[in-house]
Amino acid sequence: MADLRVNIAGVEFKNPVITASGTFGFGQEYARIYDISRLGGISCKGTTLHERPGNPSPRIAETPSGILNSVGLQNPGVDAFIRDDLPFLKKQNTVIIANIAGSQIEDYVETVRRLQDADVDMIELNISCPNVKEGGVSFGTSAKSVENITKQVKAVAKQPLMIKLTPNVTDITETAAAAEAGGADAVSLINTLTGMKIDINTRRPILKNNTGGMSGAAVFPVALRMVWQVANRVKIPVVGMGGITKWQDAVEMLLAGATAVQIGTANFTDAYTPLKVIAGINDYLDEHGEKSVLDIVGKVQVW
Amino acid sequence: MVQAYFKIHSVEKLNDTTYSFVIACPALAKESWCGRFVNIQCGEKTLRRPISISEIDSENGTITIVFEVRGEGTAWLAKQKAGDELNILGPLGNGFFPEKDKPAIFIGGGIGCPPMLGAAQDYGKNAEAILGFRSKEQLILLDKFEQCCQSVSVTTNDGSFGTKGFVTDILKEKLQEKPDCIVYACGPMPMLKGVAAMCAEHDVQCYVSLEQRMGCGIGACLVCACKTHEKDGEHMRHVCKNGPVFDAREVDFNG
Ligand SMILES: Cc1cc2nc3c(=O)[nH]c(=O)nc-3n(C[C@H](O)[C@H](O)[C@H](O)COP(=O)(O)OP(=O)(O)OC[C@H]3O[C@@H](n4cnc5c(N)ncnc54)[C@H](O)[C@@H]3O)c2cc1C
Ligand SMILES: Cc1cc2nc3c(=O)[nH]c(=O)nc-3n(C[C@H](O)[C@H](O)[C@H](O)COP(=O)(O)O)c2cc1C
Ligand code: FES
Numbered sequence: 222m223a224d225l226r227v228n229i230a231g232v233e234f235k236n237p238v239i240t241a242s243g244t245f246g247f248g249q250e251y252a253r254i255y256d257i258s259r260l261g262g263i264s265c266k267g268t269t270l271h272e273r274p275g276n277p278s279p280r281i282a283e284t285p286s287g288i289l290n291s292v293g294l295q296n297p298g299v300d301a302f303i304r305d306d307l308p309f310l311k312k313q314n315t316v317i318i319a320n321i322a323g324s325q326i327e328d329y330v331e332t333v334r335r336l337q338d339a340d341v342d343m344i345e346l347n348i349s350c351p352n353v354k355e356g357g358v359s360f361g362t363s364a365k366s367v368e369n370i371t372k373q374v375k376a377v378a379k380q381p382l383m384i385k386l387t388p389n390v391t392d393i394t395e396t397a398a399a400a401e402a403g404g405a406d407a408v409s410l411i412n413t414l415t416g417m418k419i420d421i422n423t424r425r426p427i428l429k430n431n432t433g434g435m436s437g438a439a440v441f442p443v444a445l446r447m448v449w450q451v452a453n454r455v456k457i458p459v460v461g462m463g464g465i466t467k468w469q470d471a472v473e474m475l476l477a478g479a480t481a482v483q484i485g486t487a488n489f490t491d492a493y494t495p496l497k498v499i500a501g502i503n504d505y506l507d508e509h510g511e512k513s514v515l516d517i518v519g520k521v522q523v524w
Numbered sequence: 525m526v527q528a529y530f531k532i533h534s535v536e537k538l539n540d541t542t543y544s545f546v547i548a549c550p551a552l553a554k555e556s557w558c559g560r561f562v563n564i565q566c567g568e569k570t571l572r573r574p575i576s577i578s579e580i581d582s583e584n585g586t587i588t589i590v591f592e593v594r595g596e597g598t599a600w601l602a603k604q605k606a607g608d609e610l611n612i613l614g615p616l617g618n619g620f621f622p623e624k625d626k627p628a629i630f631i632g633g634g635i636g637c638p639p640m641l642g643a644a645q646d647y648g649k650n651a652e653a654i655l656g657f658r659s660k661e662q663l664i665l666l667d668k669f670e671q672c673c674q675s676v677s678v679t680t681n682d683g684s685f686g687t688k689g690f691v692t693d694i695l696k697e698k699l700q701e702k703p704d705c706i707v708y709a710c711g712p713m714p715m716l717k718g719v720a721a722m723c724a725e726h727d728v729q730c731y732v733s734l735e736q737r738m739g740c741g742i743g744a745c746l747v748c749a750c751k752t753h754e755k756d757g758e759h760m761r762h763v764c765k766n767g768p769v770f771d772a773r774e775v776d777f778n779g
Contacts, residue, residue, distance in 0.1 A: 244739075244744065246743065249743075250742040250744040251742070253742070254527055274758075275746065275749060275760055277749070277751075278737070278749045278750065279747075280746075280747040280748075281571075281737045281739050283570055283571050286570060288570055288571060290739070292745070292746050292747055295749065437570050488740065489571055490569075490571070491527070491565070492613065493527065
């Protein structure tokens with residue numbers, strides 16, 4: 222049994238496997254299938270200052286080895302999250318990460334301020350959202366805006382702050398470095414890649430929102446490349462995700478430089494994926510004579 | 525709720541594109557009731573396919589599912605044989621709770637018939653069923669409905685079997701005969717919309733089973749949204765968790 226513990230910005234995880242935001246709700250549903258305390262952590266559904274109804278249906282389409290989603294951040298708002306969902310999560314004996322979204326900087330700041338005294342271990346900032354004051358351009362696409370939002374949120378955050386990067390940029394190392402410069406304690410990547418699917422019979426997009434975020438196995442090589450690039454650029458810990466469906470993918474992410482991984486879409490295919498990945502990482506470490514998972518982080522030997 | 529491999533006990537082809545599987549799944553069957561559904565892994569597909577539980581045999585620990593080949597997922601499913609194992613997540617959703625002290629009418633449109641069969645069987649002898657199909661070739665489960673119902677009416681769009689027209693044509697007469705009944709329906713959206721409107725007009729309680737594209741199937745991902753208008757206002761409910769069965773008066777058929 223290898224030591225699977227990892228520490229990210231002072232937060233200890235019993236293992237490096239976290240369920241990804243938006244795919245795992247607030248934990249209650251999957252807890253009916255297995256003991257979720259076995260997870261390293263849970264990144265909660267993206268939460269905003271006020272309740273959001275989300276986009277009209279259909280909100281999901283299947284694509285080759287992946288999916289597109291356009292949920293549109295449906296969530297009950299941060300106060301309801303603290304009141305209704307946190308008490309259950311708190312009892313689960315796993316790291317709880319609040320995932321925060323907004324449409325202007327003031328919303329992010331206020332949402333994180335309301336979480337100051339809440340029992341969450343970490344904050345993950347989803348900066349892939351459109352900034353209404355900047356004509357809907359995502360907060361996460363320019364280095365300047367990433368540094369700015371990180372700085373402002375960091376000023377009010379009581380818990381360690383992780384910035385979740387969007388892959389829909391020219392150079393993700395620039396936005397990662399900007400997050401670090403703004404004071405982020407960690408970065409996580411990747412969020413979804415914008416995509417589209419059309420029904421050729423009706424000539425209409427499957428998603429009512431026309432476009433959506435792509436995730437699942439198909440994005441894995443892109444995500445891995447980005448995690449590797451970012452891990453080589455910043456000194457803060459990197460949490461890798463995007464298309465992980467099996468333990469081998471997670472090991473690749475760790476070798477590329479991720480200290481922990483998140484699993485999203487694969488939960489839909491097989492609810493037990495996170496547990497299988499944890500077991501697989503452990504067996505891999507044992508087989509290779511590694512005592513700790515940390516011994517393989519960033520250990521890819523590039524040509 | 526379980527996710528596990530269960531064996532296909534037997535397979536029956538009901539028409540050119542529709543199959544019926546009896547699945548041996550004691551752990552799942554014991555939590556099943558009519559109108560609930562299961563989410564089935566189909567080969568290499570990322571998403572599971574939601575299929576209703578049509579019949580339940582709790583004594584033998586089996587459920588029956590009936591599905592139509594629509595695309596790649598259901599085409600894969602149709603290739604499975606007796607003895608093969610399916611990875612199934614379920615049972616899911618709220619299901620029907622037929623009120624047995626009121627006359628009930630069960631309406632199924634095409635592949636919407638299978639979930640109504642379990643509900644009609646559960647309700648018992650006084651059930652009335654109205655089944656609608658495009659034409660005679662699509663007809664399924666008529667014998668099964670006849671076994672458990674007091675009366676079964678069939679409509680086909682082209683008149684090749686039963687009454688030519690739509691289920692609502694028959695429903696209209698029935699509602700005049702039995703103004704105190706409850707209606708349960710499953711089928712394509714335009715049919716459900718028509719049934720719901722007619723029931724509202726006659727002030728008859730109506731429950732509809734809805735479909736929506738799904739991710740997790742258990743209420744965690746929020747992709748299967750359905751807009752409702754409830755006493756306390758508008759909500760985005762989720763077909764997999766709050767449904768698939770909804771009070772027709774609350775459903776926003778345009779949202
Ligand atoms: C609660 C519920 C119960 C259902 N019960 C039955 C049943 O008993 N028998 C039956 O034949 N069919 C049933 N369906 C519809 C069935 O799920 C779809 O026909 C099936 O998913 C199509 O998959 P495919 O890969 O063959 O088609 P594709 O069109 O290739 O599927 C592509 C994607 O869209 C989804 N999708 C396509 N059509 C539908 C639909 N109508 N509803 C939901 N998702 C869809 C698929 O799941 C898949 O993710 C039910 C749907 C729901 C939501
Ligand atoms: C249905 C769905 C909803 C999502 N919602 C959120 C969200 O609210 N906040 C967020 O930061 N990421 C969200 N994501 C992105 C995932 O957390 C993750 O970054 C992405 O899906 C890539 O990982 P995967 O391929 O393992 O799914 C969502 C993804 C899916 C599929
Ligand atoms: S399919 Fe995930 S919430 Fe309904």
